[in-house]
Every structure is written in C-alpha cells, then in structure tokens.
Amino acid sequence: MRRLIVTDAILGGLSRALAVLVALFLLAPLVVVFATSFNARAVAFPPSDWSLAAYTTIPDQAFRTFSTSLLLGLASAVVSVVLCVPAAMALVRGRLPGRSAIETVFRSPLQLPPIVLGIAFLQYFLYWQNLTEIKALGTFWGLLVAHVLIVSPYVLVAVIARLSTLDPRLEEAAAGLGAGTLMTQVRVVLPLLRPSILAGMFMAFVMSFEDVAVTLFLVGADTTTFPVYLFGSAQVSNTPSLYAASSLGAVVAMALALVVQRVVGLRTVLSR
Known part of the structure; x- marks a missing residue:
C-alpha cells in the first residue's frame, strides 16, 4: 500500500513537471518577443540596454493595419453568426x-490547406472582376467575403454541437403555451445557445485576425492586415519596433481571451 502511494506521488510529480515544461515551451516564443521589444537600438536577446524606445517608434502603418484586422475580425465574426445560427437550426431541427x-460542404474550409483557399479566392475574384467589372481583389469587402467563408465553420460547429444536445421538448412546450416559431427561437433556443454562439464568435475572430496564408493573396495597399504587415516587415528588416508592434498585438489578444474567460470561460470555447 505504501509502495502504491509513493508510486502515485512520483507519477503526480512527473506529470506536474511535464505540464510546467510544456507551458514553458509554449510561452518561450512570447517571452522572447516581449523581451526583445525592450531593446533600444539593435535586436538582441536578452536586451543589452532595456528601453521603451521601440514602442515610440512603431510605424503608423502598424496601427492602421491593426485597426483593419480588428474591424475585419469583428465583421467576420458577426456575419458568420448571422449566417450560421439559422443554418445550424435548419441542419439540426429541419428534415x-x-x-x-x-x-460536410459547410465544413470543407477546415479541411483544405489555407494556401489552396488563398489561390482559389484570388482566381475567383479576378474572374468576378473580369465578368462584372466590380473590383473585389484588394478591397475590404472582398477580404470580408473570404474571411467569412473560412471562419464560418467554427461558428457552425459550435452551434450544432450545442443545439444537438438541447431537448426538443423545450420547443414543444413553448409551442404548447402559445409561442410562435419565431418567439420560441428567440426566447427559448437562442438564450440556451448563447455560450456556443460566443465561443464560435471568439474562434471566428481569432482565426480571421491571425490569418496570413489566405489574406496574403487578397490584400491591397489600403487593406493590408496586421499579420500580413508583420510578415512583410520581417522579410525586409528586423528592428525592435517590429517586436514592439507584435507585443501590442499579443496584449490585445490576451485581453480578449480574458474577456471571453469572464463571459463564457475559455474551457467552454476550447471544448467546441
């Protein structure tokens, strides 16, 4: 018995040590980026002379592209919810x-390589422009269409997973009390779906905000997103201000994660 207790204690200690090592491995790149952003002039890790100078020299384009990514991510998440919630209800409740x-068709963007999707959107937008003379490539609405298509599956999967577990008798009871179909969906079903909808919106926003592979083929001079800007800047120069801009983006992402944790819980989001 004592040997079993000792063995359990050893295994518990090893599992905790492994968890700490995995956490350190995952956090190491972020720590390097944050620390490097405090260099005064040359890029070095650890910094040779700690300074906030890099944060005062972040280019204006970084803030413009960040606002573009923020707006694009929010718009993609909202449009995806508007489209996917009725679609999920039709798939689960409809015959x-x-x-x-x-x-399977709705989930197909999750199964295709992003670079394939990027090339496909590029060719489609060029064909659309030649056919209608309406420009989509390099425009915000063109990016929005592409991002909605690639992030909608996250919302759809989250809502379907929750909707499949709801008891249909709740809707039957509401109908028996005189509630119409629309009122039943609004007053009964949607409140029960709220955690899943928020979880899907969070995932949709994150995937839209961080996308590079698809967006790289579709951006224009005035519609460059923050990740594409960072990617392009890293190819040209390696300066502390680049790490400072990356750090600010990471701070915003962590702040959003904290908000989601307070509202629905990250465990709920990540389990979808």
Whole structure:
C-alpha cells in the first residue's frame, strides 16, 4: 500500500513537471518577443540596454493595419453568426435531405490547406472582376467575403454541437403555451445557445485576425492586415519596433481571451 502511494506521488510529480515544461515551451516564443521589444537600438536577446524606445517608434502603418484586422475580425465574426445560427437550426431541427453532405460542404474550409483557399479566392475574384467589372481583389469587402467563408465553420460547429444536445421538448412546450416559431427561437433556443454562439464568435475572430496564408493573396495597399504587415516587415528588416508592434498585438489578444474567460470561460470555447 505504501509502495502504491509513493508510486502515485512520483507519477503526480512527473506529470506536474511535464505540464510546467510544456507551458514553458509554449510561452518561450512570447517571452522572447516581449523581451526583445525592450531593446533600444539593435535586436538582441536578452536586451543589452532595456528601453521603451521601440514602442515610440512603431510605424503608423502598424496601427492602421491593426485597426483593419480588428474591424475585419469583428465583421467576420458577426456575419458568420448571422449566417450560421439559422443554418445550424435548419441542419439540426429541419428534415433536410442529404444533411450529412451539406454539413460536410459547410465544413470543407477546415479541411483544405489555407494556401489552396488563398489561390482559389484570388482566381475567383479576378474572374468576378473580369465578368462584372466590380473590383473585389484588394478591397475590404472582398477580404470580408473570404474571411467569412473560412471562419464560418467554427461558428457552425459550435452551434450544432450545442443545439444537438438541447431537448426538443423545450420547443414543444413553448409551442404548447402559445409561442410562435419565431418567439420560441428567440426566447427559448437562442438564450440556451448563447455560450456556443460566443465561443464560435471568439474562434471566428481569432482565426480571421491571425490569418496570413489566405489574406496574403487578397490584400491591397489600403487593406493590408496586421499579420500580413508583420510578415512583410520581417522579410525586409528586423528592428525592435517590429517586436514592439507584435507585443501590442499579443496584449490585445490576451485581453480578449480574458474577456471571453469572464463571459463564457475559455474551457467552454476550447471544448467546441
């Protein structure tokens, strides 16, 4: 018995040590970026002379592209919810023929390499422009269309997962009390779906905000996103201000994660 207790204690200690090592491995790149941003002139890790000078020399383009990414991510998340919540209800509650095939089509952006999607959108937008003379490539609405298509599956999967567990008798009871279909969905179903909708919105925003592979093919001079800007800047120069801009982006992402944790919990989001 004592040997079993000792063995359990050893295994528990090893598992905790492994968890700490994994956490350090995941946090190490972020620590390097944050620390490097405090260099005064040359890039070095650890910094040879600690300073906030890099934060005062962040180019204006970094802030412009950050606002573009923020707006694009929010718009993509909202539009995805508007489209995917009714679609999920139709797939789960409706008696649609070929439901599995339809759901597979909706999830297909998750199964394709991002660079393939980027090239596909590029060719489609060029074809659209030649056909209609309406420019989509390099425009904000063109980016929005592409991002909605690539992030919608995250919302759809989250809502379907929750909707499949709801008892249909709740809707039947509401109908029995005189509530119409619309009122039932608004007053009964949607409140129960709120955690899943918020989880899907969070994932959609994050995937839109951080995307490079697809966006790289579609941006224009006035629609460059923050990740694409950082990617391009890193190819040209390696300065402390680049790390400072990256650090500010990371701070915003962590702040958003804290907000989601307070509202629905990151465990709920990551389990979808």
